[in-house]
Amino acid sequence: MKLAACLSSALMIIASATTAAAAEQCRFIEARSEREACYKRQDAERTARQKTDEAKQAQQKPYEPVSQEDALLAKSLRSICRGC
Template identity: 45%
Template sequence: MDSIIVRYCFAALLAFAISAAPATAVEQNCRFIQAKPEREACYKRQEDELAARRKPATATDASRTLETLRQMRQDDDAVYRSINNICRGC
């Protein structure tokens, strides 16, 4: 149960780091453009770039993620089996 919580926290942290950092860095560039049409075009490009980054993962990424999760689950099961064989209070 704890490993599931850790995985979700890691995934949430990773998603936050990916989505938050580029947005602030990109936003800084356009706000200093004086001409309104150029500034709006810059913001439009930024929106397009961010939308492209936030697209859902491709099938190959999803299958790699699924395979990684399966491997992690197998590793967790092996650890749980080894822990259950330890004599406590013998």
């Protein structure tokens, strides 16, 4: 059981290191045109990722501030029960 947990932890660490290394590989490309093309690809991926994140946030329930009546009700309930 402990061996399986250790192996899964090791795999997760390796996978995260691989994705981090893939993001920084452009700066090690010596040919300028290839390096710039790599940066453009990364920029396109980043903008696509940002658009999907924005779409997810738009789908979430919007924040609704607490009405004054709700605040008064909560205040009165707190004063009734102290330590329940």
